[in-house]
Amino acid sequence: MKCHACFALVVVVAISPWTMAEEPIVFERFENSAVGNRQGRVDFVEDVVGWGGLQEPNRWSAAFDGQLDTSIDYGAEKRVKRSGCSVGAFVKVSERSGYAAIAADWSEDGENRSWAFVLTPRGGLRFDVSPDGSFQGGNKLETAGRLIEPGRWYHVAAVSQGSTSRIFINGKQVAERIRAVPGIFSDDQAHLKIGNVDHYATTGPRPWQGLLDEVRITLQALKPADFIRTQQAMPPSLGPVPERFVMPFTATDQKDAIAWQQQARRRLMQLVEQQQPRNSAKDVPLDFQIGAPQPKEGYTRYPASFQGNDGKNRIECWFTVPEGKGPFPAMLALHGHGGSRDAVFGSPGLYNGFADRFARGGYVVIAPSFPHREYCATMLWDLLRLVDILESRTEVDADRMGVAGLSMGGEWTMWSAACDLRLKAAVVSGWMCTTEGVFSVPNCECWELPGLVELMDVCDVELLIAPRPLLFESSEYDPCFPIKFTRQGFARVQAGYRVFDAADRVAQDVWPAGHQWHGKVAYPFIDKVLGGHAATAGE
Ligand SMILES: [Zn+2]
Numbered sequence: 159m160k161c162h163a164c165f166a167l168v169v170v171v172a173i174s175p176w177t178m179a180e181e182p183i184v185f186e187r188f189e190n191s192a193v194g195n196r197q198g199r200v201d202f203v204e205d206v207v208g209w210g211g212l213q214e215p216n217r218w219s220a221a222f223d224g225q226l227d228t229s230i231d232y233g234a235e236k237r238v239k240r241s242g243c244s245v246g247a248f249v250k251v252s253e254r255s256g257y258a259a260i261a262a263d264w265s266e267d268g269e270n271r272s273w274a275f276v277l278t279p280r281g282g283l284r285f286d287v288s289p290d291g292s293f294q295g296g297n298k299l300e301t302a303g304r305l306i307e308p309g310r311w312y313h314v315a316a317v318s319q320g321s322t323s324r325i326f327i328n329g330k331q332v333a334e335r336i337r338a339v340p341g342i343f344s345d346d347q348a349h350l351k352i353g354n355v356d357h358y359a360t361t362g363p364r365p366w367q368g369l370l371d372e373v374r375i376t377l378q379a380l381k382p383a384d385f386i387r388t389q390q391a392m393p394p395s396l397g398p399v400p401e402r403f404v405m406p407f408t409a410t411d412q413k414d415a416i417a418w419q420q421q422a423r424r425r426l427m428q429l430v431e432q433q434q435p436r437n438s439a440k441d442v443p444l445d446f447q448i449g450a451p452q453p454k455e456g457y458t459r460y461p462a463s464f465q466g467n468d469g470k471n472r473i474e475c476w477f478t479v480p481e482g483k484g485p486f487p488a489m490l491a492l493h494g495h496g497g498s499r500d501a502v503f504g505s506p507g508l509y510n511g512f513a514d515r516f517a518r519g520g521y522v523v524i525a526p527s528f529p530h531r532e533y534c535a536t537m538l539w540d541l542l543r544l545v546d547i548l549e550s551r552t553e554v555d556a557d558r559m560g561v562a563g564l565s566m567g568g569e570w571t572m573w574s575a576a577c578d579l580r581l582k583a584a585v586v587s588g589w590m591c592t593t594e595g596v597f598s599v600p601n602c603e604c605w606e607l608p609g610l611v612e613l614m615d616v617c618d619v620e621l622l623i624a625p626r627p628l629l630f631e632s633s634e635y636d637p638c639f640p641i642k643f644t645r646q647g648f649a650r651v652q653a654g655y656r657v658f659d660a661a662d663r664v665a666q667d668v669w670p671a672g673h674q675w676h677g678k679v680a681y682p683f684i685d686k687v688l689g690g691h692a693a694t695a696g697e
Pocket residue numbers: 495530534566602603604605
């Protein structure tokens with residue numbers, strides 16, 4: 159913002175580059191006043207968009223204090239009555255917290271939802287349009303997170319054209335959706351507001367904290383060329399992917415690759431340690447306890463539990479031992495969001511009973527029920543404790559241990575195999591992707607361990623498993639990880655394995671399905687490395 163003074167001179171002579179067919183129904187320039195009704199504390203401050211403005215200089219913006227009753231209120235009369243409309247604004251948020259409304263005409267009290275354009279807790283944008291005043295999940299458009307960083311100006315716009323919703327940042331489209339139910343509700347009793355919303359996301363007002371400027375609501379689907387700007391374009395939005403990583407995989411020979419692995423492994427474990435201190439098995443004994451045996455087809459299953467790394471919570475799991483004479487190879491079987499030790503044994507379903515299949519295929523299997531945590535990587539210490547348990551069992555051949563998991567379980571598979579060399583093979587199902595790909599659709603942000611996004615592309619983490627055998631299951635229609643990005647990620651991982659002279663030890667199973675376990679390639683792949691017979695154990 160250092161060139162304010164000279165900029166004011168430039169915009170005085172600037173020619174307006176945009177024309178409008180329609181007068182906006184709301185246009186707040188916040189030049190020392192507001193057209194709407196100021197509620198609570200809205201100050202006018204001289205922090206403005208350095209590159210924005212109109213024919214007149216832009217000297218002031220509006221500072222919203224983030225209190226529940228603060229807004230510019232237009233009452234219940236001012237309405238968007240057609241589904242061709244645009245809401246544009248310059249925004250600079252003070253800090254990322256909960257949902258915060260840029261502008262909205264929306265109240266969940268008495269089914270009075272019309273539309274809302276809000277910042278999400280993860281730093282993305284969301285545009286809701288209701289056809290009938292009630293909530294329609296299929297009408298919600300939400301971008302990935304980390305697009306709007308605190309302390310920076312952006313131009314944001316939500317545009318509805320017919321039944322299509324679009325969101326733009328600095329003139330670039332970042333999200334689009336054809337709404338499930340067309341139309342826009344205009345009989346609502348909510349108040350059209352800037353910097354707040356009557357009642358949103360179940361808990362009442364969602365005030366804006368930070369600056370807003372040049373807020374314009376138009377009854378027309380505007381194009382980026384129609385958004386407010388000067389001769390100078392807005393800087394391109396950087397998006398959530400770092401321009402440069404701290405520790406990317408760039409090695410071209412094995413020696414450098416191994417050195418990178420050691421450094422990267424240390425760093426990743428430090429990042430986890432910063433969130434969740436690790437306790438040694440001496441300080442917090444594993445205390446693995448096994449309950450009464452349950453006979454199954456080809457194996458015995460035991461309810462079991464062990465003391466978690468935190469020393470407070472015990473973690474339940476299933477522990478299975480094949481019929482016959484051991485020691486046996488072993489598999490760690492990991493569930494995803496909303497899953498449990500039962501889910502991975504259940505068939506049919508998301509997991510296609512893969513834990514049961516390995517158990518019947520001659521593997522000792524251990525399958526925990528893990529809680530959901532803010533950062534899923536903080537389960538790492540408990541994952542390593544599971545490997546400790548397997549290693550300590552006389553039923554297990556400790557040289558033949560592997561890991562497999564779906565979704566968040568795929569991520570846990572990546573973390574555990576990356577950090578624990580005792581695991582000799584891994585199947586990462588429904589997780590591997592580039593950082594760009596993970597951010598390209600709304601995913602649970604529990605993967606964003608602080609420091610990880612900056613450290614390396616998330617698919618590089620898989621390279622810590624090299625040269626050990628590694629299979630990815632990447633289904634073609636996985637809504638969580640678009641296939642384009644899993645293919646790009648696999649190409650990167652494959653190139654890395656080539657540096658280890660191990661290109662034949664990494665594979666990707668692509669098949670036409672959604673977010674689920676496949677197994678078709680995985681069972682023979684694991685059998686070949688660990689010596690079980692899951693592939694022929696039958697459905
Ligand atoms: Zn999660």
